[in-house]
Amino acid sequence: MNSLIGTYECKADAKGRLMLPAALKKQLSPVLQNGFVLKRAVFQPCLELYPMEEWEVLMQKVNKLNRFKKKNNDFIRRFTAGVKMIEVDASGRLLIPKDLTVFASISKNVVVSSAINIVEIWDKDKYEQAIDDAADDFADLAEEVMGQDEEDNGIS
Template sequence: MVFLIGEYECKLDTKGRMVVPAALKRQLPDVEREGLVVNRGFEKNLVIYTRAEWNKILKQLSRLNQFQVKNREFVRRFMSGATELMLDAAGRVLLPKALLEYAEVGAELVLACNLEKIEVWSKAKYEEQMAAVSAEDFADLAEDVMGIFGEEGGNDE
């Protein structure tokens, strides 16, 4: 499993292409051979997955009981818009227009690494999202989310 790090400001050209930043590309050694997958996120953003990570998600989805309506609806909705991305000779990927419209991404965007995936945000929405939580609120959130590890004792190595 590859955990990605970094936050990158990028620009789209008029055709909707984005150059994958070199520092991010170095973290994705198989990207030129295997490509990536982009899909809608849950918060009006996009999410880019490595092919290996996307395949893990597909495996999880395939185990859902398709006789249950909520499972079918979730899979249908989640898979809607999923698109393969391949780097061109200039190291660019073409982000689908429909997905860019969904996430309200204009010419300026932010790639925010989030463990094994890359979130794609309009620059304005990302700044708004990050400003929505104050430093004090973030400290409280950290205690709520990560404090449990101290209660369990030890670390997970």
């Protein structure tokens, strides 16, 4: 799958249904029929929507962990906590389960943001706060992550 592009504002209804923005739905159209996995993010109070093929690639990596090491089992348990299979209905909506809505503090105003090969789903206020919090440090972060020589950072 190609990289996804875009950040979109949308609304969730009282039942937790979210209409995928048309531009994002179009980008996801090749994988819509395969379904998605929705999970809690590791580092932020948001949700991550994985196309099924991306989820399977990630699970192949996780499955290589030695389960006879406690930290690996603890990681797997926490990483997969609250994981749900999700389908987009004929109207282009997805239903965010209540436990995940609570985790991400999603109410009405939502930001759906591409993150290369997955989609992040945020409460709008929390998204704006996360962007603001990172603004001061972003130049240093960009230099640290992307400013290295290609041989040093594994990016080619």
